[in-house]
Amino acid sequence: MPKAFTPKVVTANHLLAGDVIYQTATGWTRELREAEVLTDEADADLRLIEASQQVDDVVGAYLADVAVVDGLPTPTHFRETFRATGPSNYALGKQVDLATGNYEDAN
Amino acid sequence: MYSYSEFDTAFLASRNAQFRAQVERRISGALTEDEFKPLRLMNGLYLQLHAYMLRVAIPYGTLNSAKMRKLADLAERWDKGYGHFTTRQNIQYNWPELKDVPDMLDALAEVSMHAIQTSGNTIRNVTADHFAGAAADEIADPRPVAELLRQWSTDHPEFQFMPRKFKIAITGSPNDRAVTKAHDIGLRMLERDGQRGFEVIVGGGLGRTPMIGKVINDFLPEADLLPYLEAIVSVWNQIGRRDNKYKARIKITVHEHGIDEIRRLVEERFEQTRKTFSGVDQQMLREIEAHFAAPDFREGDTSAYDNARQHYPAFRSWSDTNLTKHKHPDHAIVTISLKAHGATPGDASAAQMRLIAGLAERYGYDEIRISHEQNVILPHVHKADLPSIYSALQAEGLGTANVGLISDIIACPGMDYCALATARSIPIAQEIATAFDDLKREHDIGQLKIKISGCINACGHHHVGHIGILGLDRAGVENYQITLGGDHTETAAVGDRVGPGFSADEIVPAVERIVDTYLDLRISADEAFIDTYKRTGMAPFKAALYPEAKVAAE
Numbered sequence: 001m002p003k004a005f006t007p008k009v010v011t012a013n014h015l016l017a018g019d020v021i022y023q024t025a026t027g028w029t030r031e032l033r034e035a036e037v038l039t040d041e042a043d044a045d046l047r048l049i050e051a052s053q054q055v056d057d058v059v060g061a062y063l064a065d066v067a068v069v070d071g072l073p074t075p076t077h078f079r080e081t082f083r084a085t086g087p088s089n090y091a092l093g094k095q096v097d098l099a100t101g102n103y104e105d106a107n
Numbered sequence: 108m109y110s111y112s113e114f115d116t117a118f119l120a121s122r123n124a125q126f127r128a129q130v131e132r133r134i135s136g137a138l139t140e141d142e143f144k145p146l147r148l149m150n151g152l153y154l155q156l157h158a159y160m161l162r163v164a165i166p167y168g169t170l171n172s173a174k175m176r177k178l179a180d181l182a183e184r185w186d187k188g189y190g191h192f193t194t195r196q197n198i199q200y201n202w203p204e205l206k207d208v209p210d211m212l213d214a215l216a217e218v219s220m221h222a223i224q225t226s227g228n229t230i231r232n233v234t235a236d237h238f239a240g241a242a243a244d245e246i247a248d249p250r251p252v253a254e255l256l257r258q259w260s261t262d263h264p265e266f267q268f269m270p271r272k273f274k275i276a277i278t279g280s281p282n283d284r285a286v287t288k289a290h291d292i293g294l295r296m297l298e299r300d301g302q303r304g305f306e307v308i309v310g311g312g313l314g315r316t317p318m319i320g321k322v323i324n325d326f327l328p329e330a331d332l333l334p335y336l337e338a339i340v341s342v343w344n345q346i347g348r349r350d351n352k353y354k355a356r357i358k359i360t361v362h363e364h365g366i367d368e369i370r371r372l373v374e375e376r377f378e379q380t381r382k383t384f385s386g387v388d389q390q391m392l393r394e395i396e397a398h399f400a401a402p403d404f405r406e407g408d409t410s411a412y413d414n415a416r417q418h419y420p421a422f423r424s425w426s427d428t429n430l431t432k433h434k435h436p437d438h439a440i441v442t443i444s445l446k447a448h449g450a451t452p453g454d455a456s457a458a459q460m461r462l463i464a465g466l467a468e469r470y471g472y473d474e475i476r477i478s479h480e481q482n483v484i485l486p487h488v489h490k491a492d493l494p495s496i497y498s499a500l501q502a503e504g505l506g507t508a509n510v511g512l513i514s515d516i517i518a519c520p521g522m523d524y525c526a527l528a529t530a531r532s533i534p535i536a537q538e539i540a541t542a543f544d545d546l547k548r549e550h551d552i553g554q555l556k557i558k559i560s561g562c563i564n565a566c567g568h569h570h571v572g573h574i575g576i577l578g579l580d581r582a583g584v585e586n587y588q589i590t591l592g593g594d595h596t597e598t599a600a601v602g603d604r605v606g607p608g609f610s611a612d613e614i615v616p617a618v619e620r621i622v623d624t625y626l627d628l629r630i631s632a633d634e635a636f637i638d639t640y641k642r643t644g645m646a647p648f649k650a651a652l653y654p655e656a657k658v659a660a661e
Contacts, residue, residue, distance in 0.1 A: 019158055055140060079156075083157070086157055089523055
């Protein structure tokens with residue numbers, strides 16, 4: 001039996017800043033909580049194709065598993081947790097940039 | 108230190124201008140990522156987990172104060188105030204933005220530095236003994252040859268699109284500090300009947316298939332070096348496997364064909380390459396050697412050093428662990444530990460880099476080296492200056508007395524930064540160092556090399572660690588495998604895997620059990636961990652790590 005489809009988000013790196021971005025219904029965001037959660041497999045595949053075609057500002061788009069916790073997408077794998085927060089040896093990256101609002105619009 | 112010729116400077120300027128145009132074309136959308144990726148990799152620019160990463164070459168680990176200050180400037184101006192020194196004697200910046208990279212490369216060019224061939228399927232930065240030019244046990248300084256190899260391999264038209272990357276390491280000392288047996292080519296300088304030459308080792312490497320290199324030529328006369336190396340790389344370039352990247356490195360080629368067949372093919376090719384070298388390379392080597400002339404070592408009273416050792420226990424402890432015998436009796440080699448307990452192995456802040464630059468300029472004949480063990484070396488220091496250097500280092504968090512001890516851990520960036528990683532390395536290194544520091548046990552434990560990699564590619568050299576730790580992803584959870592008995596020296600050996608891995612919570616207690624077992628087993632404090640392991644084998648360590656297995660067997 002094929003494996004049941006689990007919720008996903010489209011994620012990539014931003015061409016200029018290189019940081020992690022997530023697809024929303026209308027564009028891109030730097031915050032996982034704002035990402036569009038895709039619950040339908042065909043829809044997810046389509047959204048990934050759309051993201052992969054935006055070659056001018058998006059690099060390496062792929063589908064990442066999430067769980068919806070309290071209505072918000074949350075990583076299910078530790079790699080995605082680090083991508084969503086930043087390194088564990090310094091308070092750098094998203095863990096501080098998001099808290100301080102120190103980031104530019106991802107679009 | 109080698110200073111760039113007009114030709115070197117012009118080449119670098121044109122490469123940087125070329126890459127600037129490529130970045131502009133990528134940003135404008137004229138180049139796709141598929142088109143741009145090989146171009147950026149040729150210039151050391153990766154896209155990692157959180158950001159771009161720029162890997163800057165430090166050829167054979169040699170810097171001076173101007174170069175170190177420039178590295179500090181880059182960290183401050185275009186990164187987040189620090190850099191990470193790697194097991195390849197390079198420095199990596201973890202946070203640059205794409206548009207800034209051409210400016211960073213231009214800034215590096217001001218001090219004759221670059222990021223060329225720090226990635227891609229080319230001959231990478233040539234690494235060397237970090238005590239080169241200073242060690243008491245050295246036959247000759249290997250850096251002039253390393254510089255010749257840099258010039259030969261940079262932009263070599265035949266070797267830009269090889270089956271895989273290619274790494275060369277060189278040592279001028281019988282005591283191998285350059286891990287030559289774990290490189291695609293390892294060179295060990297020898298002297299025979301008054302003639303200088305090399306033992307040439309081929310097909311070593313770590314990664315998913317660790318191999319100890321094999322001797323392809325036990326004495327290659329110095330004059331034949333470039334044509335012979337060109338023959339080796341050329342043979343591999345032709346028959347190395349391009350169908351499977353995991354079988355593409357020369358270690359697999361040597362393994363599949365056998366060293367005797369590879370030697371025969373190389374000799375055959377060498378007959379051709381030798382004719383194409385007119386001797387200009389040897390003339391160039393003589394010119395390069397002049398750049399590496401030893402400094403005019405200062406003579407003088409060293410009693411300040413003896414007094415400080417007598418009266419200051421902290422200085423004595425530091426000088427016990429962080430100094431190495433210099434070829435000049437009044438001098439010492441200083442290893443500055445980038446392994447403060449709980450800090451990230453290999454990281455240095457801009458302020459620390461500037462302090463080191465200042466110390467090198469004031470006390471160290473303006474010479475600095477980076478070790479593959481992720482520390483910084485002041486290769487020539489008059490002993491009378493050591494107390495002043497130690498207090499300056501302490502003030503900037505660089506006075507840790509732990510070189511060669513259990514907290515002097517090699518760790519790759521792991522999943523905190525690296526897109527290839529399967530688990531984190533840095534926090535494990537931090538926790539081990541902190542745990543042993545809390546109990547103040549490491550000086551009693553003595554020489555013990557822990558090396559940690561966050562994936563099978565083994566940038567953290569875990570296979571050759573006395574205790575090797577490999578971080579893996581086991582069903583979505585970080586898991587750490589332990590190997591014991593690895594050796595990175597002239598008696599190189601790949602460590603033995605002890606058994607099932609440990610979770611992130613269990614790995615530090617597991618290392619503590621290994622160390623406790625060693626302390627129980629050692630004959631005396633003079634028997635180092637690796638010697639005890641060689642004497643007893645794995646069984647007692649395995650029993651300590653997996654007591655439940657012992658119970659089950661009984």
